[in-house]
Amino acid sequence: MTPTVAILFTGGTISMRIDTRSGSAVPAMRGDDILVHVPQLADVADIELEDVAQLPGPHVTPEHMWRLARRVAAWLERPDVDGVVVTHGTDTLEETAYFLDIALRTDKPVVLVGAIRTMSEPSWDGPANLVHAVQVAGSPASRARGVMVAMNEQILSAREVEKVHTEAAASFQSREFGPVGVVDAGVVRYLRSSPREAGWFDAEADGLLRVRRVEPEVDLIKVAAGADGRYVRCSMASGTRGLVIEALGRGNVPPAMLDDLGAAVHSGLPVVLTSRCGAGSVRERYGYEGGGRGLRDLGLIFAGRLSGVKARIKLMLALGHTHDHDRLREIFDDPMG
Numbered sequence: 001m002t003p004t005v006a007i008l009f010t011g012g013t014i015s016m017r018i019d020t021r022s023g024s025a026v027p028a029m030r031g032d033d034i035l036v037h038v039p040q041l042a043d044v045a046d047i048e049l050e051d052v053a054q055l056p057g058p059h060v061t062p063e064h065m066w067r068l069a070r071r072v073a074a075w076l077e078r079p080d081v082d083g084v085v086v087t088h089g090t091d092t093l094e095e096t097a098y099f100l101d102i103a104l105r106t107d108k109p110v111v112l113v114g115a116i117r118t119m120s121e122p123s124w125d126g127p128a129n130l131v132h133a134v135q136v137a138g139s140p141a142s143r144a145r146g147v148m149v150a151m152n153e154q155i156l157s158a159r160e161v162e163k164v165h166t167e168a169a170a171s172f173q174s175r176e177f178g179p180v181g182v183v184d185a186g187v188v189r190y191l192r193s194s195p196r197e198a199g200w201f202d203a204e205a206d207g208l209l210r211v212r213r214v215e216p217e218v219d220l221i222k223v224a225a226g227a228d229g230r231y232v233r234c235s236m237a238s239g240t241r242g243l244v245i246e247a248l249g250r251g252n253v254p255p256a257m258l259d260d261l262g263a264a265v266h267s268g269l270p271v272v273l274t275s276r277c278g279a280g281s282v283r284e285r286y287g288y289e290g291g292g293r294g295l296r297d298l299g300l301i302f303a304g305r306l307s308g309v310k311a312r313i314k315l316m317l318a319l320g321h322t323h324d325h326d327r328l329r330e331i332f333d334d335p336m337g
Contacts (some may be wrong), residue, residue, distance in 0.1 A: 057089025
């Protein structure tokens with residue numbers, strides 16, 4: 001039976017053209033305009049269409065993600081809809097994908113997709129990516145796998161996917177574990193599973209939405225050689241509600257940051273630790289001043305294998321549920337070790 005897939009258009013390069021006067025890519029198309037260029041979709045699924053927004057990736061905010069989650073949930077609640085595809089700007093696609101992965105409680109497939117090239121370029125990848133995303137969303141094999149991203153014939157877990165190149169067709173990768181599947185000659189094939197986010201508070205869920213609110217005031221600080229605590233102090237002074245530290249290596253910081261990190265934790269501010277490395281987890285391996293052992297003792301919450309931007313998304317959603325430090329530590333306990 002032909003699946004029914006809802007496509008929610010939110011903008012991004014997939015909807016852009018090159019402006020002839022400026023030579024720059026600009027938003028130009030709504031959902032109907034894009035579908036004209038992808039007639040193959042009629043052979044893949046029965047398509048339902050909604051224009052949610054027309055935003056370049058850098059314009060997307062946590063509030064946009066929250067509104068999008070509610071629209072996706074509304075489509076998923078329809079019994080005749082088998083899956084949902086969301087077109088999205090690639091600059092923040094990995095963040096929205098992970099936001100939806102946490103926020104939605106569903107076994108129906110939700111697949112994000114974008115494009116690296118505009119329709120004005122001979123190598124426009126939007127149509128092929130969109131067809132593959134619909135194939136993934138409409139496949140029974142895609143159920144109960146969490147939110148995924150379909151780009152460049154690969155299927156990637158929302159938890160693991162990163163944009164790792166500014167303009168290559170294969171910009172999206174899971175650097176540590178690889179894709180969870182592929183679209184091979186139009187056939188959706190899964191290679192492995194990926195741990196799904198635990199339902200931290202499913203008992204409080206409202207329908208398909210696990211969360212009732214999001215706390216957008218969470219800052220992300222990247223650590224570099226010789227860094228001190230000035231950005232921690234600035235974040236605290238600005239009224240941030242949470243802080244993510246993208247630390248060095250296994251989860252270590254320069255000693256000059258320690259006093260301010262301690263002050264932040266003692267003030268009741270949740271401080272989450274992750275690594276600026278592209279793979280691996282943070283652990284309390286090192287006992288020197290500024291090492292992970294001391295940071296754990298100081299009260300920082302370890303984010304396991306999550307990247308800085310993913311840890312920030314998770315903290316935003318977790319703070320919409322609780323401010324209890326022990327509960328936050330449980331939420332960030334990493335099932336991937």
